[in-house]
Amino acid sequence: MSEPAQYDVVIVGAGIAGALVAKRLTTAGLKVLVLEAGPDTTRSIADYTSHLETFYAASAKGAESPWPPAEAAPQPDGGDLFKDKSLPANSGYFIQNGPHLYGSTYTRTLGGSTLHWLGVSLRMLPEDFEMGSRFGLARDWPIRYDMLSPYYEQAEHEMGVSADVVDQRYLGLRFSESYDYPMHRVPPSYSDRVLGAAVNGMRVMVGEDSVSVQVRSYPAARNSIPRGSYQPVGALDVDADGNARRSFLGERCEGNTACTPICPVQAKYNANKSLAQADRRHLTLRAQAVASDILIDKSGHAVSGIRYKRYDDPGSIQHTEEIATGRIYILAAHAVENARLMLVSGLQSQSKKVGCGLMDHPALYVWGLAPFNVGSFRGPQSSSGIEDFRAGRFRTRHAAFRFDIGNDGWHATTGAPDATVNDAVLKQKLVGQRLRSHLEDQLPRQVRFSLAVEQLPNLKNRVTVDPSNRDKLGNPRPVIDYEIDDYTFKGMIAARKVALAVFRQAGITDCSSNAVELPFPVAEYEGEKFYYHGMGHCAGTHAMGDNAETSVVDEYQRSWEHPNLYLIGSGSFTTMGTSNPTLTLAALALRTADHIIARMRKHNPGIEPGPRRRKETQRVNPG
Amino acid sequence: MTTHDITSIGLLHRQLFKAMQLEHATAPPYISALYSIHPGDNADAAQILRAVAVEEMLHLTIAANVMNAVGGTVDFTVAGFVPSYPTVLPDGEHDFEVGLGPFGKDALETYLKIERPAMAPRGQARHVQIKGGARHFISHPHDQTLRYYSIGEFYAAIRDGIVYLESEAKAKGKTIFTGDRAKQATAEYYYSGGGRLWPVFDVDSACRAIDLVIEQGEGELKQIFGAEGEIAHYYRFDQLQKGRYYQIGDQPGQPTGREIHVNWEAVWPIAVNLKLNKIPEKSELHAAVADFNKAYREFLAFLTRAFNGEPKLLLEAVPRMFEFRNRMQQLIRNPLPGGDCNAAPTYEI
Structure with a gap:
């Protein structure tokens, strides 16, 4: 060993995985450094408000519109998909x-993609972990x-x-006895209830099975009425020194219909809320620090440091290079x-x-007009x-x-309500009272489903790097190979058929x-065109497994080759299932944190055990 | 032997009604100022005003809980519950006026006066002679010529009264906590109550509730942050005047946190203490202001129901408050005829 490590644990990335682990490790007394590539501009009300203004001012309101990246830490953007007419798309x-x-994007700002996510917090189904043994597809998870x-359960409480x-x-999901979520369900929207009344119990044939349809409230990481002593965590207001003030904002969802790309009141969970609950005595947060290289010691196995480039100004690539050292390293980027x-x-x-098996939930939109006013554009984006x-x-x-059943009309699909107005004025030449009546008639009847379709890990779908293609800071950019296969296309066909049957019934x-000519990526399968969009559910790039030959990490997300290196997040998913990945990756991160604490305790019995769930119904310490 | 101001349950009810009046009376001024700020501008000032207004509403809820606990009646629809603005509040020996108007430097001075912590100096009476016939929220329970030195003293007397009356009742094998527990508004019904709203059913829960109101609002002058690390109202506003946030460890008057930039110009020039009869009759604006007042009157009746056994209605109160925001934002964008000022709600109930 050369010099002693600066930290017990170095974490790369202050998104949800990094934040949850940092909270748990610092609470146990471990000294943690978090490196975040993006700027620290999301934790005070004033800063957050300026992101809101950026969103209001943006002409295209895509997922990244409130969160423009720093020059030194670029990120994919929905708008990139249409700049190049032919492949490779390189702009x-x-x-x-x-x-x-590949239609999905992510956010490189403190808090990560939870800044723009929708908040859907479904568990994976028991059978999703067993695709190999049950269906002869892909592999089983090691857990x-x-x-x-x-x-x-712990993740549901951490995130609220x-x-x-x-x-x-349903479908085999089981919960421990007497368990319930920390808050009551977000009230289903009026359109949910109307639709449910029309279609619940209808049966649709899928393959040889007749399936009963139900409109069901999904678990959402958005504040609602608390159960018991749980205290919802509202908007953060943390200054640059880490002092938190109580904000009196966002302790309940207000139904602003803007979860994605920015909840105006932070009633929706974002990772900064967890990071703010870390023990500040043991946490060092370094924003605007882009990890550029993992250093390996002489043995060729253990990680000895993370080299990173630190920039002072998000508008510039001026930077200095530094090396962070720890006993354990976690990539949560x-x-x-x-x-x-x-x-x-x-x-x-x-x-x-590494990089192979990239997945997403390629999704189709199906939209239509309800026979009467169903109150579209009210409530959270979907419920x-x-x-x-x-x-x-x-x-x-x-x-x-x-x-997903939208509460936001055709906003996601056609750009309503603006597009509805444009169409009425420019194409239908409506003005005055007729225009008004037309809009009053059309807008509250707009219904939209988002059909998210499972994708299996295909090793040819992957992330690689090309040293000749670098970002402004000099870091090689991600190269993506991606193909939607027959399995998913057939799923798309079945999904659309079900959606249209539900429409007919209602x-x-x-x-x-x-x-x-929809503004989405398009794929053709058996002569049919599929306009699909990414769900932001990037996964599978360092999949977990039960041996080093077929996987990158073990069941604790620990690298098989590098004993002090963990790769955490949805990259560890063996298969995708159909649930939005955030809750599962959060649960995996907490499991990894407990594993690391137990491992460190072996060497240092002074470390406190991981906290238990029931005590974790805290809120941000205002002091 | 101490003398007590509050010597009967009737007097306790009377003082708790005044407490509710008082807590409610600060909301319209703060909310008018909050919405006078151009949306998106002055995020810090808006945030501070909002936080204080939300806590004043919490205090109103707490006062109503105590009232219900001791068998009183919560009724926000009683004539005179809402004051005619400007109204008068005490600042130690002196009175000052609180009115409806835009956010600005003068308004900030007033907020600091409202929230300035003041307990009577040691050895000095907690009562002050009322001057010039002003009507006071915090008058003495039975001597109409006296008021309390400060809001803090007013609440301290209520707390003393509760302790005294309950010990008297207990001596007779009775209790003053005869209220229906189902009328208590608790955290699940209150938007922003997080941990600070509990059912009141005995001396301990009542005193803790009143202490919370005293601490948040009136705190000790020397203490910037309360026990929970929460900053007292006075210092919240002081930050705007000093242009900087306080952080833990700071001395009063010397905040060292992040800088706050206040844009005093980014405010709608709403009329000060506007009255409906100053707006041309039969104009759209007149109708809109009258509508607002009517809606507010209905809202107070709705809240009254909530505190009389239907606490779930507090959940519905939230969207109704958004409606007020929308109505208010429409009003304050409309200039009044012939002046340089814009319209505003008048709260003539």
Whole structure:
């Protein structure tokens, strides 16, 4: 050993995985450094308000519109997808080789992609962990649902998830006795209730199975009415020195219909809330610090440091280089960035699988007009879904899927309400009272489903790096190879068929099937065009498994080759299932934190054990 | 032997009604000022005003809980519950006026006076002679010529009264806590109550509730942060005047936290203490202001129901308050005819 390490643990990335681990490790007394590539501009009300203003001023309100990246830490953007007409698409942050465009993005700012996420906090189904043994597809996870279940409960409390457990016992999902979520479910919107009344109990054939449909409230990391002594965590107001003030904002969801890309009151969870609960005595946060290289010691195995480039001004690439050292290193930088950092450091892993198996939930929109006013554009962006097609025997043949039922009209699909106005004025030439009546008639009837379709890990779908293609700071950019396979296309076909059957049952006029030239990536399968979008569910790039030959990390997300290195986040997912990955990656992160604490305690019995769940119903310490 | 101001349950009810009046009376001035700020501008000032207004509403809720606990009646619809602005508040020996108007330097001075912590100097009476016939929220329970030195003293007398009356009642094998527990508004019903709203059903829970009001509002002058690390109202506003946030360890008057930039110009020039009869009758504006007042009157009746056994209604109160915000934001964008000022709610109930 040369010099003693500066920290017990160095974490790369202050998104949800990094924040949860930092909180738990510092609470146990471990000295933690968190390196965050993006700027620290999301923790005070004043800073957050300026992001809101950026969003208001943006002409295109994409997922990243409130969160423009620093020059030194670029990020993918939805707008990148259409700059290049042919492949490789090279004008954004990603270099996309195709054959299909990878539609998902992420945020490189303190708090990560939880700044822009929707807040859907579904658990994976028990069978999602067993795709190999149950369906002969891909591989089983090295852990099972019941092993993760206690950590799901903890994650639901850490993040503040609102749901009623009675709604959530379906398709094998099970909960410990007397368990319930920390807050009551967010009230279903009026349109959810109207739709439910029209379609609940209808049956749809999928393969040989007749499936009963139900409109179901989904667990959301948005503040609602607390259960028991749970205290919802509202908007953060933390100054540069880490002092927190109580904000009196966002302790309940206000239904601003803007979860994505920015909740104006922070009623929706973001990772900064967890980071603010870390023990400040043991936490060092270094923002604007872009990790550029993982250093390996002479043994060729153990990590000896993380080299990073620190910039002073988000508008400039002026920087200095520094090295952070710790006893343990955790990459929590996002599925794509973790893989990129491993690859630029020459750490391919024995299995050669770093970066391979990139997944998403490629999703279709189906939209239509309800036969009467259903109160669109009210409530959170969505509050219910249809979950009945997340499991079934059909999974041997095609992908599973789930629907999100929008409360935001055709906002996501056509750009309503603005686009509805444009269309009425410019195409239909409506003015005055007729225009008004038209809009009053149309807008509150707009219905939108988002059909998120499962994708299996395909080793050809991957992140690589090309040393000749670098970002402004000199870090190689991610190169993406991505193809949607037959399994997923067939799932898309089945999902669309179900959605249209639900529309028919509810008397909703489909307006999506004949739509052309949509602003989304397009793929063709058996002569049919599929306009799909990324769900931001990047996963699979350092998948976990039970041996070093077939996987990158073990069940604790620990690198098989590098005993003091962990790669955490949805990159560790063995398979994808249909649930939004955030809750699962949060549960995995907490499990990893407990594992690290136990491991460190062996060498230093002074370290406190990991906290228990019931005590964790705290709120941000205002002091 | 101590003398007590509050010597009967009737007097306790009377003082608790005044407490509710008082806590409510500060909300319209703060909220008018809050919405006079151009949206998106002055995020720090807006945030501070909002935080204080939310806590004043919490105090109103706490006062109502105590009232219900001791068997009183919560009724916000009683004539005179809402004062005619400007109204008068005490600042130690002196009175000052509190009115409805835009956010600005003068308004900030007034907020500092409202929130300035003041307990009567040692050895000095906690009562002050009322001057010039002013009507006071914090008058003595039975001597109409006296008021309390400060809001803090007013609440301290209520707390003394509760302790005294309950010990008297207990001696007779009775209690003053005869209220229906189902009327208590608790944290699940209150938007921003986080841990600071509990059912009141005995001396301990009542005293803790009153102490919280004293600490948040009136705190000790020397103490910037309360026990929970929460900053007292006076110092919240002091930060705006000093242009800098306080942080733990700071001395009063010398904040060392992040700088605050206040743009005093980014404010709608709403009329000060506007009255409905100053707006041309039959104008749209007149109707809109009258509508606002009517809606507010209905809202007070709605809240009254909430505190009379239907606490769940507090959940519905939140969207109704958004409606007020929208109405208010419409009003304050409309210039009054013939002047340089814009309209505003008048709170003539």
